[in-house]
Structure formats: structure tokens, C-alpha cells
Amino acid sequence: MYPGAHSTQHPDKPALIMADTGAVLTYAQLEERSLRLANHFRSLGLQPGDHLAVVAENRFEIVEAMWAALRTGTLITAVNSHLTAEESSYIIHDCEAKVVLVSGSLENAAQLAQLCADVEHRIWLGEPLPGFDSYEEVLAAASTEKPDYEPRGDDMLYSSGTTGRPKGILPEPKEQSVDDPNVPLVQLFTSVYGFGEDTVYLSPAPLYHAAPLRFVMTTHARGGTAVIMPRFDAEAALATIEKYGVTHSQWVPTMFIRMLKLPREVRESYDVSSLRAAIHAAAPCPAEVKRQMIEWFGPVVYEYYSSTEAPGLTLIDSEEALAKPGSVGRDGYMGTVHICGPDGEELPAGEVGTIYFEIDPAKSMFSYFHDEAKTAASRHPDHPRWATTGDLGYIDEDRYLYLAERTSFLIITGGVNIYPQEIENALALHPDVRDVAVVGEPHEELGEIAVAYVEAEDHVSPERDLGAEVLEWLDGRISKFKIPRRIRVIDALPRTPTGKLVKRKLDPELARS
Incomplete structure (x- = not known):
């Protein structure tokens, strides 16, 4: 389905x-404006499989x-x-964009315009950029004639780049029209989370990230309404839920923590009873944080584990999360989980190894754009349809998956293993701590200290x-x-806007104390 339906x-x-502004884009407007832009792309000679890129703050365009x-x-990237x-220029050129849309309102827009x-x-959005065409003038000049057939495109988003240059995640081509309802993610979200025409979805996160973007598209595929925050603010999010009767939302754990740290009288002053699904992912959520969110929001807190590559996913609801604290859920919805050792051997329950998803033959496989070596490294040596993004974890006897920290984050002090996540989970609830990261640093006697x-x-x-x-x-x-x-107090931790911590950028020189 698409807006025209x-x-x-x-x-x-x-x-x-x-x-923030209450500005509205109706389905009729979204249909016409997306059709005009699509026809403009066709007039430029773009063909199925060609690439385009957009760089902008959260906005309708x-x-x-x-x-x-x-x-x-x-x-689209x-x-x-x-x-x-x-x-930004690296990504735009790496994806071989034939069209780039840039918001002139961005702080570095003029410099990016030169690099592009x-x-x-x-095409510029918002504010003019030299050498760029006006978005509104492009739309005004474009045709509103709908072609008989509109082949379905896709997103090609980039990895976070926490360990180097980000890579484009190329989906396999889809031989279907844009109005074909058989889209796996749409069908999954509809069945699991109940997306439908009455859905009011709140997106408090940046739209360039995979989850918010795909949830917004799912909302439109089902005929619901998406409410977009320009940026996350804890109290504003609660006010938005109450004002619009939000039914579905998607969060990262940091957002949960910041809402929980609001004074109790502030939290209790907003009605969040309209929520039917408060979905979170992207980073590990401390079990105590999740317990408090379930107590507050009710048994509507859901977690999924996946990635931009989406080789598979696990799901867990509130009841399961309380029974299996720390788990990110079970498989069986999209791909089967296998935990494998360094030589590819499958490990028994309870042992930590690399998480692979066995992708169903009917489902598409991802690859890394212009990087055959990384694509090959993401596949199991003996099972070509088992794929991994490199995360570590283990499954219990009931096949619930638990994430484990990467070996490189492990701190060994005096021969004793310390896992930073345990300390970070505890400190996340300190009333005066906004964010925290724990790393190992060299020590003459102990080897490392936390x-x-x-x-x-x-x-x-x-x-x-x-x-x-x-x-x-x-x-x-x-x-x-x-x-x-x-303890080193720092002005701001090096996180990506999607919540991933870039520990390699932590430096004692940045500390205030």
C-alpha cells in the first residue's frame, strides 16, 4: 500500500x-507531492536501481x-x-546519488553544497542553496499524471560507522509494484503491533535512522497518522502523547531514562493511556529501566532486536521481559537465531558467541554496497544464508536471546573480568547522571582499571x-x-544520534574532572 490508496x-x-508547530500534511497532499517528485525523478532519466540521497532535519520532505x-x-539514502x-559528502558520493536533496537550514549546508x-x-529544501534547484519549484513544474505501473523502490541506509567509514546496506531488488501489500515488515508490524487506520504513531527520533523511517512508512502503508518531533524532549514527548492520543511509539533506552528522571508530579500529570505499543530497540535497555517503564506505561512496552541490515529479528513483550529480564526476545518471526563460535561451530544454550540469523529462502539478503569483503564476512563460513552484523550473545534453554558485550569492551583488572554494561546500567538511574560510558584504561599493577x-x-x-x-x-x-x-565528568558523550556509543572517541583530555 502507499499514500494513493x-x-x-x-x-x-x-x-x-x-x-512542535502542529503543521499537517494530509494524505491527499502526500499523494500529490510524492507523485510530482516521482515524476520529476522520471523526467531526469532516473531508472529503477538508481540512487538518490536526502540530508535534512526532521521535516515533511x-x-x-x-x-x-x-x-x-x-x-534512497x-x-x-x-x-x-x-x-555527508562521503556517503552521498559513495552511494552514487544522481539526485541529492539538502536542507539549506542545516548549519553546514553551504559547505555541503560546495562538496556536492x-x-x-x-535540490534545496527550506532555505536556498547556490547551484541547487528549489524543491517547491520542482514540484510545481512536475506532472501529476500517475503512471500505469510504479515499481517499488527501497531505502539504502548506512551503518553507523562506529568502527570506521559507514557502509551502505544494499537490499536485494524487489520485483513488485509500490501498491503491492505483500511487504514483510509491514505485514509483521501489522500483526505484532497492530498498526492500522486508527494508528497514531509518535516518532521522537531522527528520520534518517532505519527504525523511525520504516515505522513512519509502515504507518502510511496502513493508513495511520505519524506525529514527528523535531528532536526528543522528555516532557514534550509526554505532552504529545496526550495531545494526539498516540497509540504507537518507538524509543531508545536513553529516552526512557530521561522520561523516568522527570519529577513524579510531572510524569503523572500527562495521560499516556492511549498507548497500545511503546516499542524500543537500538541499544541495550537496563532491566530496571524496562521494569519501571512497564509499571508506568502498562504492559504495552515491546522490544525488538535487529539492525539496519535486518537479517532477522527477535521480539519480546512486557510479560516476557519481566519473566526474562535482560532478554531481547525470541526468534521465529523473521529468521532463526544461531549462536556460533570462532570457527563457525554452533554453541549450546548459555554460551556466548556470534549471533547469526538463518534467513528464509523466500526472504531477501542484504549486501554491503561496494564492499564484497565485508559482505562475505557477514556470512557464516558453512551456511551462506546465515548472516551476522557481528553482535555477540547467547540463548537460554527457552531460546530467549541475550546480548553480550563485544570482547573488545571487556575489562580485565587483576585477572578478573568486568563487563562495562553492568556498571553503565547501574549508573544510568543516578538522578544526576544524564549519560555514562565505562571503559578500561591501562594500569601498571592491575593491567586495566574501569x-x-x-x-x-x-x-x-x-x-x-x-x-x-x-x-x-x-x-x-x-x-x-x-x-x-x-570517574571523569565530561560535557557530552560521543553518541550517534541513534543512541550508539562510540567508545573509541572517549579521551581523558575531554574530562572536566
Whole structure:
């Protein structure tokens, strides 16, 4: 399904709402604008399989461009709008974009425009950019004639780049029209989370990330309304849920933590009873945080484990999460989980290894654009339809999956293993800690020691010895040998906007204390 199927039945129904301004894009408008843009792409000579890119803050045009790509059989790359101009330019050129859409409102837009001067077709959104065509003028000049057949395109998003240059994740081509309802993710989300015409989906995250973008598209495929926040704010999110009667939402654990840290009287002043599915993923969620969210929101908290590559996924609901704290769910929905050792051997329950998903022969396989070696490395040596993104984990006797930290994050101090995630989970609930990361640093006697980098909440004055307070607070909450030897207060932790921590960028020189 696509906007046209709903625009004829409910032309004035909001397809998109901006939470901050209340601006509305109806289904009739989304249908016409995405059709005009799709016809413009066709007039430029774009063919199915060609690439385009969009770099913008959360705004309607990202979704319009996404639907235009899906209606032309092309591949669209939504670029992280927080990247530097050079980083964005790398992705735009690496994906071989024939068309690039750039928001002139971005801080580095002018520099990016210069770096993209060699891209064949360039369009600006929001604010003018030299050498670019106006988005609105492009739409005004484009045809509104709907072709008899519109081949379905797809997204080609990029990995986070936490270990080097990001790579494009190329889906296998789909031989279907854009109005074919047989889209696996749409069918899965519909059956598991109940997406439908009455859905009001809240997206508090950046639309260039896979999950928010795909959930918005699923909402439109089912005829619902997507409410878009320009950026996450804990209290504003609660106000938006109440104002619009939000039924579905998608979060990362950091957002849960920041909402839980609101004063109780603030949290309890908003009605969140309309929620039927509060879905989270992207990073490990401390079990205590999830328990508190279920207690607050009710048994509507769902987690899934997957990735942008989407070789498979696991799902877990609130009841299961309370019974299996720390688990990210069971397989059987899209791909079978296998835990394998370093030589590819399958490991028994309880043993940590590389997580592979066995992809059903009827499902498509991903590859890394322009990187055959990385594609090959993502496949099991003996089973070509088993794929991994490199995450580690184990399954229990009931086939519930648990994630484990990468071996490179393990801290060995005096011969004792310390897993940073345990310490990070404890510190995440400290009332004065906004964010935390724990790493190992060299030590003459012990080999390594645990060091915590702490980002303070705004209300914490610089005069306070937050490090000493944190150490005292940890006493009794975790084993003494796990308590960090040093606490470094830092202005901001190096996270990607999708919540992934880039530990390699942590530097003692950045610490205030």
C-alpha cells in the first residue's frame, strides 16, 4: 500500500503532523507531492536501481522523498543530518546519488553544497542553496499524471560507522509494484503491533535512522497518522502523547531514562493511556529501566532486536521481559537465531558467541554496497544464508536471546573480568547522571582499571564533586570490584544520534574532572 490508496478514501486525514508547530500534511497532499517528485525523478532519466540521497532535519520532505523513491523503483539514502559536511559528502558520493536533496537550514549546508557541486541534480529544501534547484519549484513544474505501473523502490541506509567509514546496506531488488501489500515488515508490524487506520504513531527520533523511517512508512502503508518531533524532549514527548492520543511509539533506552528522571508530579500529570505499543530497540535497555517503564506505561512496552541490515529479528513483550529480564526476545518471526563460535561451530544454550540469523529462502539478503569483503564476512563460513552484523550473545534453554558485550569492551583488572554494561546500567538511574560510558584504561599493577565517563544533568553545578557522589552511590548497588577506579565528568558523550556509543572517541583530555 502507499499514500494513493488512502488519499482517495480519506483525502483530508493527516498523514504527518509536526509535533512542535502542529503543521499537517494530509494524505491527499502526500499523494500529490510524492507523485510530482516521482515524476520529476522520471523526467531526469532516473531508472529503477538508481540512487538518490536526502540530508535534512526532521521535516515533511524526507517522507515525501521516501515515497517518491518507492514509487520509482529507486534507492534512497537518508543521511545523518548531524554529520560533518565531509562525512555527508562521503556517503552521498559513495552511494552514487544522481539526485541529492539538502536542507539549506542545516548549519553546514553551504559547505555541503560546495562538496556536492559535482552531483548531477541538486535540490534545496527550506532555505536556498547556490547551484541547487528549489524543491517547491520542482514540484510545481512536475506532472501529476500517475503512471500505469510504479515499481517499488527501497531505502539504502548506512551503518553507523562506529568502527570506521559507514557502509551502505544494499537490499536485494524487489520485483513488485509500490501498491503491492505483500511487504514483510509491514505485514509483521501489522500483526505484532497492530498498526492500522486508527494508528497514531509518535516518532521522537531522527528520520534518517532505519527504525523511525520504516515505522513512519509502515504507518502510511496502513493508513495511520505519524506525529514527528523535531528532536526528543522528555516532557514534550509526554505532552504529545496526550495531545494526539498516540497509540504507537518507538524509543531508545536513553529516552526512557530521561522520561523516568522527570519529577513524579510531572510524569503523572500527562495521560499516556492511549498507548497500545511503546516499542524500543537500538541499544541495550537496563532491566530496571524496562521494569519501571512497564509499571508506568502498562504492559504495552515491546522490544525488538535487529539492525539496519535486518537479517532477522527477535521480539519480546512486557510479560516476557519481566519473566526474562535482560532478554531481547525470541526468534521465529523473521529468521532463526544461531549462536556460533570462532570457527563457525554452533554453541549450546548459555554460551556466548556470534549471533547469526538463518534467513528464509523466500526472504531477501542484504549486501554491503561496494564492499564484497565485508559482505562475505557477514556470512557464516558453512551456511551462506546465515548472516551476522557481528553482535555477540547467547540463548537460554527457552531460546530467549541475550546480548553480550563485544570482547573488545571487556575489562580485565587483576585477572578478573568486568563487563562495562553492568556498571553503565547501574549508573544510568543516578538522578544526576544524564549519560555514562565505562571503559578500561591501562594500569601498571592491575593491567586495566574501569573508568566511568559521566555526563551530568543540567541542574548539576560545576562546583559539586559529582565523581565522589557517584562512587558513594554505587557502593552496595554493584560488587565492590566492579566500582570504577576513576570517574571523569565530561560535557557530552560521543553518541550517534541513534543512541550508539562510540567508545573509541572517549579521551581523558575531554574530562572536566
